[in-house]
Structures are given as C-alpha cells and as structure tokens.
Amino acid sequence: MTKATGNEYAIKHCIMHWDYIAPLLTPATTEDEYQALVESLDALLDSGAADEAHPLAGLAGMVGDLVSAYEQKHYPMPGEISGVEALCFFMERDNLRQQDLPEIGNQAKVSEVLSGRSAINLRQANKRANALQDRCSLD
Secondary structure, three states: OOOOOHHHHHHHHHHHOHHHHHHHHOOOOOHHHHHHHHHHHHHHHHHHHOOOOOOOHHHHHHHHHHHHHHHHHHOOOOOOOOHHHHHHHHHHHOOOOHHHOOOOOOHHHHHHHHHOOOOOOHHHHHHHHHHHHHHHHHO
16 A cells, blocks of 8 residues: 655645635536635635634635636626716615706806707816815815
C-alpha cells in the first residue's frame, strides 16, 4: 500500500466535504441560489476572508465573482442617462412638479427642458445638485 501524497489527502477531504463545497463554486441560476451565494460570501467576509492572507480569501474571491456574474446578468446597471431622464427620475422620486424646480427656471423653461426643446446647462445642473444635496442633509 502506498502512502497518500499531500494532494491525494486534500482531494480525499474535498470529496468527503463536496456537498458543502460544491454550492459555493456553482454559478447561481435562480434567485434562491443567488441569495445563498450572497449569504455565503457575507459569512466568508465576516470570518476574515476579506484579508488576502486569510486561508479562505481565494474562496471569497471566487464566490464574489459568481455573485457579480449573477448580478450583471439579472440586475444590469443602466447605461448613461440624459439630463432630462435624470431630472424626470428625481421629479418622480421626490414627487416634484415643474414649479418645484426654480433652479432650472420658471415653469415654461422647465417645460422646454422636459420636452427636449432646451437642454439643462451646467449652471442649472449645479444649482439642482446643490438643492438635492441640501434636501439630503435635512433628511
């Protein structure tokens, strides 16, 4: 009988624990599998695997890649949006009306911007950003 090498010993242990290891190395195809990967990644990071010297750092990196791949496929980030699209988003989110945007201009000017007949200039964008920042600091 031959003596087991280090690799053979490691493979033997992997086989014994494969039911626990395999889900961590398998791409998620469902929301439940994705949530399980996220929870596993959280547990790995909580155990210290964010430190590159940690023995499970490589596993955390692999699980993180699987989580990222699922998110990119199922929760893609929007591409660049126009100033009008951003303005419409904030108006809807904050329940704003045209007259609630004096930093853009009067109601007629806001109408021109929203219809695409006029663009938001840098001064207007900066004023709107400042107004949004002021609003956020009050929350």
